[in-house]
Amino acid sequence: MFRKWQTFLIPVAMLAAAGLNWTAAPARAEDPTWKDKQVPEWSDGDAKQILADSPWVKSATPGWVRNSPSNSGPGMGQRGNVGFGIPGLGYPGGGGGMGRRGGYNNPNNNPNNPNNNPNSDTSNQKLPMLTLRWESAMPVREAELKARDVNAPTLEDDVHYAIAVYGVPFTMINGDTKKLEDDCKKNAALKRDGKKDIKASSVQVLRREDGPVVVFLFPRAKQEITHDDRRVEFDAQIAKLALTESFYLEDMTFQGKTEL
Numbered sequence: 175m176f177r178k179w180q181t182f183l184i185p186v187a188m189l190a191a192a193g194l195n196w197t198a199a200p201a202r203a204e205d206p207t208w209k210d211k212q213v214p215e216w217s218d219g220d221a222k223q224i225l226a227d228s229p230w231v232k233s234a235t236p237g238w239v240r241n242s243p244s245n246s247g248p249g250m251g252q253r254g255n256v257g258f259g260i261p262g263l264g265y266p267g268g269g270g271g272m273g274r275r276g277g278y279n280n281p282n283n284n285p286n287n288p289n290n291n292p293n294s295d296t297s298n299q300k301l302p303m304l305t306l307r308w309e310s311a312m313p314v315r316e317a318e319l320k321a322r323d324v325n326a327p328t329l330e331d332d333v334h335y336a337i338a339v340y341g342v343p344f345t346m347i348n349g350d351t352k353k354l355e356d357d358c359k360k361n362a363a364l365k366r367d368g369k370k371d372i373k374a375s376s377v378q379v380l381r382r383e384d385g386p387v388v389v390f391l392f393p394r395a396k397q398e399i400t401h402d403d404r405r406v407e408f409d410a411q412i413a414k415l416a417l418t419e420s421f422y423l424e425d426m427t428f429q430g431k432t433e434l
Contacts, residue, residue: 209428213316221320229425230308230433235301236415302341306408306419309389310336311426311433325382327389334375334391335364335399335434337408339417346413347386351379354413361411362390366403374410388412399423401432 206228208220225231308314309327318326327338347354355377362374372392380387390410399406406421423432 208313212429213313213320216317216320218321221317224313224317225307225321225323228313229422230311230314232306232419232421234304234306234417234419236304236412236417237301239411239414239416302343302415304342304415304417305340306417307338307340308336308421308426308434309338310334313428313433325384325387327378327380327387333394335372335394337390337392339388339390339410339412340385342386342388342412342415344386346415347379347381347388351381355379358388358390358410358412361409362392363409364392364399365407365409366399367405369403370397372397372399399434401427 206220206223208216208224211220310329310332315329317323327336329336358377358379359374362377364372374390375393376391378389378391380389390408401423404423406423407418408421409418411417423434426432426434
């Protein structure tokens with residue numbers, strides 16, 4: 175003879191009345207669906223997620239560049255010690271080493287911070303939130319095509335790493351675009367622990383209706399970034415904005431291959 179078992183559902187209120195506590199298990203974060211699909215299988219939602227929230231995309235708040243008498247270009251001065259001591263938020267410090275932040279933990283007490291200088295022309299300006307996108311990565315390029323992003327930068331070759339910065343205020347790119355591009359080129363680098371910096375080979379300022387896009391190009395030849403590098407730090411200046419942000423190679427993979 176088989177015994178028939180019955181399942182009874184006990185209301186949470188009854189458990190509480192009996193002095194028993196019941197807590198639902200926390201929801202488990204699921205990996206993005208695009209990771210387990212081939213590119214042709216991506217949906218519009220997958221493409222938009224890659225372009226907005228993926229290992230190739232970062233949101234960062236920059237700092238102000240401190241003007242220096244030895245630099246005559248507008249806003250292209252010595253990098254100020256405006257580090258907040260908070261990794262990953264893109265606040266650059268005064269050191270030259272990779273991942274180092276400035277010696278000031280509180281920007282409000284930093285005399286070199288233009289925000290605290292009433293004579294600075296940036297004292298009343300609000301720092302923008304910028305979006306950094308590793309444009310040369312295959313998943314990003316494919317997602318732009320899928321999402322029909324007509325404003326995405328056009329890359330003409332595969333010999334450069336390309337990082338685009340979105341969200342730069344229009345007021346930051348007024349004036350001589352060529353000079354701004356040259357100044358950005360001089361101050362941009364990809365940094366890795368224990369290796370020589372990869373300097374920018376060129377910079378393009380694209381004027382779009384929805385806002386300017388600044389594209390930094392770095393040569394791949396002889397300075398290839400590999401999975402063993404683990405982390406790459408993008409360090410740049412755009413007019414009066416100083417920006418530092420890290421990308422982690424362990425996450426920048428698709429179908430088992432590092433994509434840059």
